[in-house]
Amino acid sequence: MIRLRHFLFLVSLLLTVGKGGAHELDPGYLDIREVDGGVYTIFWRKPDVRGLPMDIDAQLPPSCTPNVGPEVVSDGAGWQTQWTALCPAGLQGQALEIAGLDRQNTDVLVRFQPLDGISSTTRLTATQPQFVIPHAQTKLQVGWTYAVLGFEHILEGWDHLLFVFALVLLIRSKSRLIGAITAFTVAHSITLALAALGHVSIPGPPLEAIIALSVVFLAIEILKRDDTKSRLSERAPWMVAFAFGLLHGLGFAGALQDIGLPEVDIALALLTFNLGVEAGQLAFVGVILVTIAVLRVLMKSVDLLSYQLVSRANLVAGYAIGSVATFWLAERIYGF
Known part of the structure; x- marks a missing residue:
């Protein structure tokens, strides 16, 4: 059962995130x-x-x-x-x-x-x-422009970041986490290129709603985690990451299509934009892992680190992620 302080945390998080549009600050x-x-x-x-x-x-x-x-x-x-x-x-x-x-x-x-x-x-x-x-x-100037654009786009895409954050919380094995992040990268690179070149097209509002739903799914997986029996998302997280990565790639491509690609440097712009997205994603994962490691050390030094405390923290995080993603989902469906 969620206590009052947990509920207040969820409310404050919703107010911080604010409007469900993940790309309100698109260039x-x-x-x-x-x-x-x-x-x-x-x-x-x-x-x-x-x-x-x-x-x-x-x-x-x-x-x-x-x-x-x-x-x-x-x-x-x-x-x-x-x-x-x-x-x-x-x-x-x-x-x-x-x-x-x-x-x-x-x-x-x-x-x-x-x-x-x-x-x-x-x-x-x-x-x-x-x-x-x-x-x-020069080609260098074109590449740098689109790389910076990709880096900033992923850091302003709250739904994409929340999905990656949920993956980090869900997957405890470092090797499986690396595999899941790699699968997510490969998947959204594929659909980013296909959509940006006009080979694949999905209406924006339904796509944004499905992306929010993907975050809800991971939140549910976090809340239903059972140490006695691993779920598919824990045994083969790369499958989940790859499937949803295809959808997130279409979301990245939406911003790139709005901006446009240079006619003579399409391949370069696509590559550097994607590299910028990956750099931003890896930077975000790095910050999460370092923060978790520091918190563990601090809590262990004062004898606060325990299995029960970690389980409760994951529970609160699962409800927080699910609440925000459900809010986005409802708002985006209402926007249809």
């Missing part, structure tokens, strides 16, 4: 394509913040007419607008700014595609909300 996206000498089509997409467009604006150089687009409209997941701008002096070598980005906790990916030349992709941040549009971009 903005600005696509600039030159269609004729000095004529550009602009696609501008803002992230959604609690049902409203984020307070940022893409501003072209003053020499462009117009240098700011019309009002954005909702596309169901974000806010977008399109317009055509005339820039007689061209845009290469000109300064572009995302006004208001310095007050936000997100990034904007800018893709520039000249009429004759190689497209470039640049990541703007709160500390660097403007840049000079380059004449060309």
Whole structure:
């Protein structure tokens, strides 16, 4: 039975996590394509913040007419607008700014595609909300941009992180944990590539609900764990991790599809984005394992470490994970 302090812990966790959308801080996206000498089509997409467009604006150089687009409209997941701008002096070598980005906790990916030349992709941040549009971009710059994007995306995906956290709590064997993490990595790498290239497509809302359900499943497995009889998720965790990893990969691809891939460096962008995701995932697992190890040492030093205490801690963690994931599941189903 859950005691009052356990219940208060669950409530505080729900309030901390807040809204069930796992990618509320997805980056903005600005696509600039030159269609004729000095004529550009602009696609501008803002992230959604609690049902409203984020307070940022893409501003072209003053020499462009117009240098700011019309009002954005909702596309169901974000806010977008399109317009055509005339820039007689061209845009290469000109300064572009995302006004208001310095007050936000997100990034904007800018893709520039000249009429004759190689497209470039640049990541703007709160500390660097403007840049000079380059004449060309190296493969190293493209790779680094997408690697950082992947790293940040996994660390902002609360549902993905909670799934990995539940795996760490469920699997006690280090070798099986490594196998499960590897299977999860392989699985979401496959579907990430297939979905980003347009070979697989699943509607976003049902997919997000299924991802939340995968976390609920692991929470139930934690709560039903029996030391006298291991469950399938403990005997062959790689199977569970691989199956759900296929779904989580589609979730990663959703963000990548919204942002877009550079036309001439698709393979490089896919690879480095995935490497960034893996780096973020491994960093998260490392922090969890180090934290658990430190807590064990501290508790053992004061004679608080016991089988009963560890079992209760796992019980509380199972209920906490399940409560948050169920909250997400209900909210996402309601959002259909």
